[in-house]
Amino acid sequence: MNDNFVLKGIVCYSRSQTEIAVFPDSYVVCEKGISRGVYRTLPEGYQTLPLTDYGDKLILPGLVDLHTHAPQYPFRGTGMDLELVEWLQSRAFPEEARYSNLDYARTAYRQFVERLTRSATTRACVFATRHREATELLMDLLEDSGLTTFVGKVNMDRNAPEDLQEESAQVSARETRLWLEETEGRYRRTRPILTPRFIPSCTEELLESLGDIRQERGLPVQSHLSENPEEIRWVKELCPQAEFYGDAYDRRGLFGRDPSGRPFPTIMAHCVWSSPEEVVRMKENGVFVAHCPASNTNLSSGIAPVRTYLDAGLRVGLGSDVAGGHTESLFRAMTDAVQVSKLYWRLVDQTVKPITFAEAFYLATKGGGAFFGNVGSLEEGYEFDAIVLDDSSLSHPQALTAPQRLEQAAYLSLDLLGLHAKYVAGRQLF
Amino acid sequence: MNDNFVLKGIVCYSRSQTEIAVFPDSYVVCEKGISRGVYRTLPEGYQTLPLTDYGDKLILPGLVDLHTHAPQYPFRGTGMDLELVEWLQSRAFPEEARYSNLDYARTAYRQFVERLTRSATTRACVFATRHREATELLMDLLEDSGLTTFVGKVNMDRNAPEDLQEESAQVSARETRLWLEETEGRYRRTRPILTPRFIPSCTEELLESLGDIRQERGLPVQSHLSENPEEIRWVKELCPQAEFYGDAYDRRGLFGRDPSGRPFPTIMAHCVWSSPEEVVRMKENGVFVAHCPASNTNLSSGIAPVRTYLDAGLRVGLGSDVAGGHTESLFRAMTDAVQVSKLYWRLVDQTVKPITFAEAFYLATKGGGAFFGNVGSLEEGYEFDAIVLDDSSLSHPQALTAPQRLEQAAYLSLDLLGLHAKYVAGRQLF
Numbered sequence: 019m020n021d022n023f024v025l026k027g028i029v030c031y032s033r034s035q036t037e038i039a040v041f042p043d044s045y046v047v048c049e050k051g052i053s054r055g056v057y058r059t060l061p062e063g064y065q066t067l068p069l070t071d072y073g074d075k076l077i078l079p080g081l082v083d084l085h086t087h088a089p090q091y092p093f094r095g096t097g098m099d100l101e102l103v104e105w106l107q108s109r110a111f112p113e114e115a116r117y118s119n120l121d122y123a124r125t126a127y128r129q130f131v132e133r134l135t136r137s138a139t140t141r142a143c144v145f146a147t148r149h150r151e152a153t154e155l156l157m158d159l160l161e162d163s164g165l166t167t168f169v170g171k172v173n174m175d176r177n178a179p180e181d182l183q184e185e186s187a188q189v190s191a192r193e194t195r196l197w198l199e200e201t202e203g204r205y206r207r208t209r210p211i212l213t214p215r216f217i218p219s220c221t222e223e224l225l226e227s228l229g230d231i232r233q234e235r236g237l238p239v240q241s242h243l244s245e246n247p248e249e250i251r252w253v254k255e256l257c258p259q260a261e262f263y264g265d266a267y268d269r270r271g272l273f274g275r276d277p278s279g280r281p282f283p284t285i286m287a288h289c290v291w292s293s294p295e296e297v298v299r300m301k302e303n304g305v306f307v308a309h310c311p312a313s314n315t316n317l318s319s320g321i322a323p324v325r326t327y328l329d330a331g332l333r334v335g336l337g338s339d340v341a342g343g344h345t346e347s348l349f350r351a352m353t354d355a356v357q358v359s360k361l362y363w364r365l366v367d368q369t370v371k372p373i374t375f376a377e378a379f380y381l382a383t384k385g386g387g388a389f390f391g392n393v394g395s396l397e398e399g400y401e402f403d404a405i406v407l408d409d410s411s412l413s414h415p416q417a418l419t420a421p422q423r424l425e426q427a428a429y430l431s432l433d434l435l436g437l438h439a440k441y442v443a444g445r446q447l448f
Numbered sequence: 449m450n451d452n453f454v455l456k457g458i459v460c461y462s463r464s465q466t467e468i469a470v471f472p473d474s475y476v477v478c479e480k481g482i483s484r485g486v487y488r489t490l491p492e493g494y495q496t497l498p499l500t501d502y503g504d505k506l507i508l509p510g511l512v513d514l515h516t517h518a519p520q521y522p523f524r525g526t527g528m529d530l531e532l533v534e535w536l537q538s539r540a541f542p543e544e545a546r547y548s549n550l551d552y553a554r555t556a557y558r559q560f561v562e563r564l565t566r567s568a569t570t571r572a573c574v575f576a577t578r579h580r581e582a583t584e585l586l587m588d589l590l591e592d593s594g595l596t597t598f599v600g601k602v603n604m605d606r607n608a609p610e611d612l613q614e615e616s617a618q619v620s621a622r623e624t625r626l627w628l629e630e631t632e633g634r635y636r637r638t639r640p641i642l643t644p645r646f647i648p649s650c651t652e653e654l655l656e657s658l659g660d661i662r663q664e665r666g667l668p669v670q671s672h673l674s675e676n677p678e679e680i681r682w683v684k685e686l687c688p689q690a691e692f693y694g695d696a697y698d699r700r701g702l703f704g705r706d707p708s709g710r711p712f713p714t715i716m717a718h719c720v721w722s723s724p725e726e727v728v729r730m731k732e733n734g735v736f737v738a739h740c741p742a743s744n745t746n747l748s749s750g751i752a753p754v755r756t757y758l759d760a761g762l763r764v765g766l767g768s769d770v771a772g773g774h775t776e777s778l779f780r781a782m783t784d785a786v787q788v789s790k791l792y793w794r795l796v797d798q799t800v801k802p803i804t805f806a807e808a809f810y811l812a813t814k815g816g817g818a819f820f821g822n823v824g825s826l827e828e829g830y831e832f833d834a835i836v837l838d839d840s841s842l843s844h845p846q847a848l849t850a851p852q853r854l855e856q857a858a859y860l861s862l863d864l865l866g867l868h869a870k871y872v873a874g875r876q877l878f
Contacts, residue, residue: 092844095859096852098786099804116846126845318790344783344859353774357527360748361788365795372748374529407748415545415556416520422526429525429774431861 021226021444024064024287027072027406029056031395032380035328045069046077048402051444055398070406071164076424079395080140080403081348082386085151085240085287085308085337087145088169091130095344102246102317102342107179110341114147114172115182116326117197121440123152131159137346140431140442141390141405142286143168143240143308143337145213145373148184150197154289157201163206164447166390166403170213170240171197175224178365191227198235207443208403209238216242217253217266229271239272240308243286243296246319250291264296264305274303283389287337288313289327290320297330306389307334309381313342321362324352324381325370335380335386352378366382375425409430451874452479454494457502458835458850461509461825462810465758470850474500476507478832481874485828502836505868506854509825510570510833511778512816514738514834515670515717515767516598517575518586519544519553520540521560523707532676532747532772537609540771544577544602545612553582559590566589567776569768570833570864570872571820573598573670573715573738575643575661578614580627586630591638596820596833600670601627601642605654623658626663637873639668647683647696659701662761668701668713670738676749677716694726694735704733713819717767718743719757720750727760736819737764741784743772751792754785754811755800765816766808779863783788805855836869837862 029046033039038257047064048053056062090110097109117123134142144160144167146153153171158401160167171194175184184190198210212232214220220228232239244250244263253263264286267273274284287301287308300307309324327334336351337343354377359373373381387394393401409427418426427436440447459476463469475483475493475534478857480773484494527539547553564572574590574597576583583601590597601624605614614620628640640822644650653662662669674693683693694716697703704714714729717738725822729793730737739754757764767773773781789803817824819849822830839857848856857866870877 092846093848093852095856098783098855098859099802113846122845129845254602262646315787315791318794320794321791345855353868357745358791361745361751361791361795364748364750372529415558415559416543418523418526422523425528426525426729426774426874429528440591 020050024048024067024069024070025077025404026059026069027075027077029077029396030424031397032376032384035380036374038375038376038379038421038424043422046396046404048179048441048444051402053396053398053400053402054398054422061113071439075287076407076409076427077396077419078405078407078424079383079387080405080440080442081138081382082394083139083142083338083346083348084285084306084335084389085310086142086340086346088127088130089117089147090341091133092126094341100317100342102319103248103425103442105317106111111182112279113169115179117147117149117152117153120151120155123149125329127152127156127159129235131163134346135163135165136437136446137406138348138437139165139298140405140440141166141387141393143211143389145170145172145240147180148172148174148190149192153197154201157205157208161205164207164442164445166207166442167208168211168240170211172213172215173224173228174215174219175341176221177218187221187224187227190224191231194231212219212237212239214241214272216259217263218249225270225272233271233276234284238283241267241272241287243289244292245288246317247288247291261298262293264299268303270298274305285389287339287385288319288322290314290322297327297332301331304333307332308337309355310337310339310343311335311358312344312351313339315354316344316356317342321366323362323370324359324373328391333385334381334386335389336382336391345431346405347431347434347439348382348434348436350431352382352428375428377436402441402444405437406437408438411436452497454490454499455502455507455834456495456499457505457507457759459507459826460850460854461827462806462814465810466804466806468806468809468851468854472850476826476834478871478874481832482834483828483830485666486826498532499588502868504838506839506850506857507826508835508837508854509813509817510835510870510872511568511812512765512820512824513569513572513738513768513778514715514736514765514816514819516572516776517769518557518560519547519577520771520832521563522556524545524771528746528774530747531747533678535772541609541612545609546575547579547582548611550581550585553579553585555800557582557586557589561593564776565593565595565877566867568778568835568867569595569776570819570835570870571596571823573641573819575600575602575670578602578604578612578620578854583627584631587638594637594872594875596637596872598639598641598668600641602643602645603654603658604645604649606651607648617651617654617657619660620654620716624658624661628661642667642669642702644702645670647687647693652741655700655702658802663701663706666712670715671697671702671717672720673716673719675720675723680721692723692726694722694796695728698729698733703729715819717769718749718752720744720752727757727762731761734763737762738767739764739785740767740769742772742774742781743769744789745784745874746774746801747772751788751796753792753800754789754803763815763818764811765819766812775861777861777864778812779858780861782812782858785811802877805858809854832871832874834871835867838866838868841866
């Protein structure tokens with residue numbers, strides 16, 4: 019493994035939220051896992067580095083999946099005629115209950131990690147299940163894969179089937195501490211993230227304990243927020259003292275700011291129906307939105323007004339949300355983001371302009387990448403995550419420009435077919 | 449080529465609009481291009497026929513694409529940030545103008561036909577361009593492919609760039625007659641269909657001539673209808689005497705019924721914004737709706753209320769609408785149909801229930817198949833169109849049922865990856 023090297027090809031990255039920069043026939047330099055920039059002519063100092071010439075292929079930043087459920091991967095694309103709460107009870111929860119069995123977990127997680135490794139995703143924030151051992155197994159497998167991930171042992175002590183629910187808030191908290199102790203110092207690329215499933219799954223007592231654990235260990239947080247109107251009503255019933263859904267997390271120090279006002283990284287998935295007050299709080303607290311368009315459609319949740327969130331200055335990335343979403347393809351998530359934004363414009367509010375393809379590409383790279391630090395671009399100083407796309411399986415009677423090739427590859431989900439090479443933090447995975 | 453044979457596998461077809469029948473480990477018999485039914489035990493009379501055992505693979509009816517534009521295939525999945533009228537002017541029309549060049553047309557149409565042949569589509573209704581020679585070339589290629597298709601030389605004598613528009617209504621009508629004469633009796637599987645592009649592209653004089661040609665030759669018709677609010681306003685300006693958009697066709701005998709009231713087969717693509725009066729007329733005239741969910745989303749047109757149309761007794765099938773739609777995959781069209789119907793339910797009208805997967809499968813098989821006669825099923829008496837699906841590239845830790853496998857294959861567009869064999873009217877294509 020040599021992490022000083024040069025790649026040559028057609029290099030593309032987001033110059034800004036609205037513009038994809040394209041450098042045909044150019045060089046991108048990696049030193050110690052960090053990009054040293056893109057060049058039309060290779061500077062002298064880099065000419066002795068090993069060079070891989072990818073010719074006419076596209077070299078893109080690796081893509082970032084801000085929200086996915088590893089244990090739901092086995093049933094992706096099935097049972098899609100259901101709405102959120104019904105789907106949780108009849109599909110997601112029964113499948114997740116199986117991960118008490120480590121043999122099952124090993125088989126399932128191996129398949130998930132194998133697929134994720136072959137995909138365009140280089141970084142991901144992953145929900146496991148409430149099971150400590152299976153979560154550690156998933157972390158071991160992800161570490162070995164070379165991907166960089168946050169992984170969460172899920173917390174859930176109410177409103178779930180008996181075989182999945184944790185026995186009590188105390189048990190849930192204890193298992194979480196044990197998980198954190200057992201995995202501490204064990205990985206280079208795999209980090210724990212505190213993962214209360216969502217408010218309906220967590221008692222007040224559990225949320226309070228999680229707030230304490232978060233504070234003690236300086237952990238990031240991921241959860242679900244304002245996905246579905248029925249769910250939001252339920253949260254209001256369960257937690258009447260909260261001003262709005264997100265406030266139910268914030269009151270316990272699980273929403274981007276600790277009680278002393280210190281910020282910490284937080285991802286909230288969905289945010290389809292966030293109220294103006296919730297949006298303001300997310301902005302104040304620096305909370306990331308994981309926009310999951312496929313899942314929001316599949317579960318009839320609605321369309322998240324991503325343009326509105328971007329205009330409000332929120333930090334937004336994309337989530338595949340397997341298995342509410344049916345595929346791990348972030349190319350698909352990009353085009354889904356464009357598509358649903360057009361329907362939002364047409365059917366809901368014609369003052370909210372659709373997301374362009376360039377903007378969707380930004381969300382999948384720099385947008386979500388910011389959660390991981392300097393990630394999501396090939397510009398100088400970014401961690402060197404890159405994918406090399408071979409679209410030669412698509413024949414054309416005419417020439418396409420590089421931006422057209424990129425857009426087409428995204429619409430046709432070529433990331434699941436045509437990926438030629440992949441690098442994470444300067445390390446080549448294939 | 450032996451068109452008496454037996455296939456064995458897991459046989460699925462739509463028993464009704466709402467139910468997929470599944471026959472594990474069963475036989476389906478083909479005699480002279482027609483299905484003789486599905487059997488758990490092979491009747492004695494068929495035991496001498498050659499048998500192909502597809503084991504655990506799924507045997508499905510071939511899928512029917514009621515609306516696609518062959519010349520737009522080269523730029524599918526590009527330029528998707530535009531709305532209908534702008535997209536026509538800047539993408540579709542310039543590309544179509546190239547088909548005056550037969551070398552270009554040959555290269556492009558070969559690629560289209562090759563891809564369509566490898567897809568799950570066994571029957572299609574295809575727009576060519578206004579060019580007679582290139583249209584005949586496309587028909588030659590489709591005939592050789594073994595697919596069964598309707599193909600239309602497009603008519604357009606106004607509101608298009610000079611290099612694409614036909615010089616006059618007379619020229620357009622003359623070229624159409626010539627095209628029909630030149631191709632008469634030339635094909636077994638490839639039939640002409642009258643194809644006025646849409647009202648904004650056709651003068652009253654041209655529509656009148658096309659009505660005459662249709663009547664003389666008893667031709668079917670395909671066109672576009674009520675796709676986009678801006679387009680509908682434009683039609684109202686162009687044709688103020690029409691009661692509604694569809695009436696502009698009907699007045700000229702191009703909308704499912706001739707002046708004497710005799711029915712003929714007609715497909716209208718999109719129908720996103722059809723008024724109640726238009727729906728009533730379509731019902732009276734037996735007009736087929738080609739539902740094109742991907743295109744309606746990509747071009748920000750909206751969501752066609754398919755549930756409403758089905759409840760009103762309209763005949764509905766699916767269209768890929770390449771290249772407003774970005775893919776020829778009808779598996780994708782099925783899941784798009786489900787997905788947009790959920791957003792319609794959530795965002796537009798909660799009295800209009802989403803389409804289920806079983807219903808989308810019905811639309812892609814029997815729904816559109818009815819345009820071709822007894823097509824779209826493996827039940828006895830149907831023309832024998834079948835596809836054999838190999839989903840073994842998807843590994844699972846658990847067993848999936850056949851309906852789950854079918855749904856998953858659709859959500860993951862496995863028709864573009866995993867098709868193992870294909871039969872059209874009893875002839876095996878691969």
